[in-house]
Amino acid sequence: MLVSDEKSATRPVKVWFGYPDIEVTTQTYPYIIIELVDVRAAKERQSTGRMYDSDNRGTIAAVQGVTYGYDMPLPYDLSYQITSYSRHPRHDRAIIFQMQQKFPSQYGSLEVPNQLGTETAYRHMFLDGFLKRDMIEEGRRLFRNAYTVRVVSEMTPSTANNALSTVQTVEINRITTNIPTGLIPVPHLP
Amino acid sequence: MNTNTVANDALKKAAERLTPEFRQEALNAGWPADIVYQLTVDEVDGNLQVSIPDEIRSKVDDLEYGEVNGSSNRVIYRFEKSHTEGLDDIFESAFEDVAVNLGAFN
Numbered sequence: 532m533l534v535s536d537e538k539s540a541t542r543p544v545k546v547w548f549g550y551p552d553i554e555v556t557t558q559t560y561p562y563i564i565i566e567l568v569d570v571r572a573a574k575e576r577q578s579t580g581r582m583y584d585s586d587n588r589g590t591i592a593a594v595q596g597v598t599y600g601y602d603m604p605l606p607y608d609l610s611y612q613i614t615s616y617s618r619h620p621r622h623d624r625a626i627i628f629q630m631q632q633k634f635p636s637q638y639g640s641l642e643v644p645n646q647l648g649t650e651t652a653y654r655h656m657f658l659d660g661f662l663k664r665d666m667i668e669e670g671r672r673l674f675r676n677a678y679t680v681r682v683v684s685e686m687t688p689s690t691a692n693n694a695l696s697t698v699q700t701v702e703i704n705r706i707t708t709n710i711p712t713g714l715i716p717v718p719h720l721p
Numbered sequence: 722m723n724t725n726t727v728a729n730d731a732l733k734k735a736a737e738r739l740t741p742e743f744r745q746e747a748l749n750a751g752w753p754a755d756i757v758y759q760l761t762v763d764e765v766d767g768n769l770q771v772s773i774p775d776e777i778r779s780k781v782d783d784l785e786y787g788e789v790n791g792s793s794n795r796v797i798y799r800f801e802k803s804h805t806e807g808l809d810d811i812f813e814s815a816f817e818d819v820a821v822n823l824g825a826f827n
Contacts, residue, residue, distance in 0.1 A: 550792055
C-alpha cells in the first residue's frame with residue numbers, strides 16, 4: 532500500500548503482524564498493524580461427507596490413476612483487526628480509500644495460491660466493522676482506523692487429528708553413535 | 722399473541738441469560754470490573770448486542786480495539802460472533818408456544 536504527500540509521491544505504508552517495538556513505529560508513520568483476534572469454528576457453514584479428487588486439494592501434482600479421498604473440511608472463521616496509524620490527514624484518507632477498495636459492499640477476497648503454484652483459491656473476506664479512532668497524542672494529531680475483517684478458512688479432520696496426535700512412546704539412544712567429525716559426545720553420567 | 726412478540730420475548734430472555742456470560746468472559750479477558758458491570762447484552766431492533774453506556778464508550782473502545790501501541794482485546798466482537806448457541810432452542814420453544822396458542826396441535 533502506498534500513500535503520497537508533498538515530500539514523497541510514493542510513500543510505502545509499513546505493515547506489521549502484531550505490535551512492533553514502540554521505537555520502530557514512532558519513526559515510521561504511516562503504518563498498519565494486523566492482529567489475529569479470533570479463530571472460531573463456523574458451525575453454520577459445516578457440511579459432512581467425503582470428497583475425491585486427483586491432486587489432494589491442489590497440494591500434490593495429479594498422477595494418472597491415483598485418486599485422493601478425504602472428509603469434508605471443518606470451516607473456521609479467522610478474524611483480524613487491521614489498524615492504520617498516520618499523522619498526515621492525506622495519508623489517512625488514502626489508506627481509507629484503498630481499504631474500502633478492497634471491500635466493496637463490505638465484501639472482499641483473499642488470494643491464496645497453493646504451494647505448487649498450480650491452483651489459486653480466493654477466500655471470502657467480510658468487513659465486519661470499521662471504527663474511526665482519531666486522537667491527539669502529545670499535541671499532535673494521530674489518525675487511527677480500526678477495521679475488523681473476517682476470512683473464511685477450513686481444516687480437514689485428518690489435519691486436526693494429526694495436530695492432536697498424542698506421543699505414545701519416546702525412544703532415547705543412551706549410547707551415542709555416529710558422531711559427526713569435529714564434535715565431542717557429552718559424557719554419560721552414571 | 723403474534724410471532725413478533727414471541728420472538729422479541731425470546732430474544733429478551735436470551736439477553737438476560739447472556740449478560741452474565743458476557744461479563745464473565747470480559748473479566749476473564751482482563752477487563753476491569755468497574756467497566757464490565759456497566760455492560761449488558763440487550764435486544765435491540767430484533768438483534769442481540771452488547772450495550773455500552775455513552776459515558777464509558779471511549780474506555781470500552783480502548784479496551785476492545787487497543788490504545789496507541791497497544792494490542793486489541795476483542796471481547797465484544799468474539800462474544801457477539803460466538804455466543805449464539807442456545808438461541809435456537811429458545812426460538813424453537815417460543816414458536817412452539819405460538820403454534821399451541823394458534824391451535825396447531827388441536
